[in-house]
Amino acid sequence: MAARLCAPRxxxxxxxxxxxxxxxxxxxxxxxxxxxxxxxxAEKKTGVLLVSHGSRSATWRKALEELGERVRGPIxxxxxxxxxxxxxxxxxxPSIATRLKEFDRDGFSxxxxxxxxxxxxxxxxxxxxxxxxQKTDPQSLETIKVEGIERYTPRARVHLTPLLDFTxxxxxxxxxxxxxxxxxxxxxxxxxxxxxxxxxEKEWTKLLEKVAAHVGEQTGIKTSAHxxxxxxxxxxxxxxxxxxxxxxxxxxxxxxxxxxxxxxEHFQVKIIGxxxxxxxxSKEKVAYRPDAILPDDNxxxxxxxxxxxxxxxxxxxxxxxxx
Amino acid sequence: MVLHRDIGYLVTSLLLAYCVSGLALxxxxxxxxxxxxxxxxxxxPRRDSSADLSKxxxxxxxxxxxxxxxxxxxxxxxxxxKVYYExxxxxxxxxxxxxxxxxxxxxxxxxxxxxxxxxxxxxxRWVSDVxxxxxxxLSLTGLFVLRGPKGLGGRGWRLVALGTAPGVIALALHG
Numbered sequence: 001m002a003a004r005l006c007a008p009r010x011x012x013x014x015x016x017x018x019x020x021x022x023x024x025x026x027x028x029x030x031x032x033x034x035x036x037x038x039x040x041x042a043e044k045k046t047g048v049l050l051v052s053h054g055s056r057s058a059t060w061r062k063a064l065e066e067l068g069e070r071v072r073g074p075i076x077x078x079x080x081x082x083x084x085x086x087x088x089x090x091x092x093x094p095s096i097a098t099r100l101k102e103f104d105r106d107g108f109s110x111x112x113x114x115x116x117x118x119x120x121x122x123x124x125x126x127x128x129x130x131x132x133x134q135k136t137d138p139q140s141l142e143t144i145k146v147e148g149i150e151r152y153t154p155r156a157r158v159h160l161t162p163l164l165d166f167t168x169x170x171x172x173x174x175x176x177x178x179x180x181x182x183x184x185x186x187x188x189x190x191x192x193x194x195x196x197x198x199x200x201e202k203e204w205t206k207l208l209e210k211v212a213a214h215v216g217e218q219t220g221i222k223t224s225a226h227x228x229x230x231x232x233x234x235x236x237x238x239x240x241x242x243x244x245x246x247x248x249x250x251x252x253x254x255x256x257x258x259x260x261x262x263x264x265e266h267f268q269v270k271i272i273g274x275x276x277x278x279x280x281x282s283k284e285k286v287a288y289r290p291d292a293i294l295p296d297d298n299x300x301x302x303x304x305x306x307x308x309x310x311x312x313x314x315x316x317x318x319x320x321x322x323x
Numbered sequence: 324m325v326l327h328r329d330i331g332y333l334v335t336s337l338l339l340a341y342c343v344s345g346l347a348l349x350x351x352x353x354x355x356x357x358x359x360x361x362x363x364x365x366x367x368p369r370r371d372s373s374a375d376l377s378k379x380x381x382x383x384x385x386x387x388x389x390x391x392x393x394x395x396x397x398x399x400x401x402x403x404x405k406v407y408y409e410x411x412x413x414x415x416x417x418x419x420x421x422x423x424x425x426x427x428x429x430x431x432x433x434x435x436x437x438x439x440x441x442x443x444x445x446x447x448r449w450v451s452d453v454x455x456x457x458x459x460x461l462s463l464t465g466l467f468v469l470r471g472p473k474g475l476g477g478r479g480w481r482l483v484a485l486g487t488a489p490g491v492i493a494l495a496l497h498g
Contacts, residue, residue: 146357148443
């Protein structure tokens with residue numbers, strides 16, 4: 001009897017000891033936000049950090065890593081930049097903090113940060129500068145904390161380049177992809193599907209309308225519509241369906257183009273794919289390829305040009321330090 | 324029996340925390356479970372560009388939303404400006420003639436349980452692993468607490484089957 005009572009008591013004691021040990025381990029592991037390295041920077045040494053959103057999709061990450069590999073050689077060959085690295089804002093390593101620590105450790109005085117984002121949104125405007133300690137947007141600050149994203153203020157000065165929509169890159173990219181799907185422009189309409197953003201919906205709409213107008217001028221595909229597939233519509237495929245159906249009211253065939261930086265199964269296959277599948281007669285009426293903006297030689301050139309321009313301006317003593 | 328009871332006591336508080344955050348996160352598409360964002364729209368005079376905004380005009384924006392001083396001013400686009408305050412922001416769209424003042428605060432309790440549920444505190448994942456193992460032990464020992472006609476050999480297995488059914492039906496419907 002005594003032995004039978006003893007075993008559960010031991011189990012409970014063991015559980016208590018385990019719980020307390022774990023608590024101590026957690027307290028021990030808890031880290032304060034990492035401060036910048038303190039070693040002084042002797043000379044000007046510029047690095048480049050390509051920052052993209054990040055995704056759980058390995059295909060998506062690979063596309064961005066490959067972009068980094070492609071531009072690395074030409075940027076380094078220019079002689080003004082000593083290192084090129086890539087980082088993801090969330091989900092996976094290497095994170096922005098990890099890379100900035102590496103730049104600090106290696107004694108870089110300046111880091112040119114290239115946000116590989118389509119257009120203005122809270123990510124490049126608020127979140128990334130907040131992660132880098134350059135801004136303290138209250139919402140970003142709280143969100144990155146709850147999402148477990150590390151904040152790090154580098155010792156190196158940080159310089160952000162403009163976003164992609166400052167060039168005509170997107171127009172050329174979409175035009176090329178539309179032409180590859182189009183068979184009879186007179187009977188076709190265009191549907192652009194992009195992530196979208198609540199705060200800057202006006203700017204996103206303008207951008208897509210500009211792209212659609214350019215495609216219209218170049219191909220004769222004058223009818224167009226757009227849909228969001230991101231958080232703004234709670235990832236709802238019905239928005240894609242609605243945009244396609246709008247185009248099909250006046251045209252026989254809809255060309256659906258994902259205006260997304262890279263391929264992510266969740267977006268190109270699940271959300272947009274489901275949206276297309278819900279259209280009656282979609283197999284005959286909808287032309288779709290689950291591709292993305294990347295790879296695009298123009299984008300590579302844009303990254304190279306943007307970083308070289310900023311690096312040259314830094315060497316000449318210019319360059320606006322991002323807050 | 325004793326083991327089942329004591330594990331139950333041990334996991335009660337964390338299990339409740341996970342249930343509360345689970346409910347909150349289940350409906351994250353309908354609300355922001357972590358933060359309370361107080362929003363207030365303000366009217367501003369229309370203008371074409373925010374580039375030539377003077378210090379006095381920014382100070383006027385501060386007064387408009389009842390803030391003593393701002394920390395930073397930045398321009399997301401040519402016709403917009405965003406002013407940052409301690410725990411708040413004012414995002415002005417001059418072409419629309421309006422601004423949105425937002426003050427962010429943590430939603431009590433829900434924020435804290437979400438931090439645990441999302442493993443925002445990295446070492447916590449080890450605790451949640453232990454909790455998961457404890458819940459497995461709790462479920463399995465629970466099957467054998469009662470014996471006889473109300474135990475697993477009696478009506479118990481029917482209830483286990485009933486509890487399994489929603490998941491099976493959902494998966495069948497999902498395809």
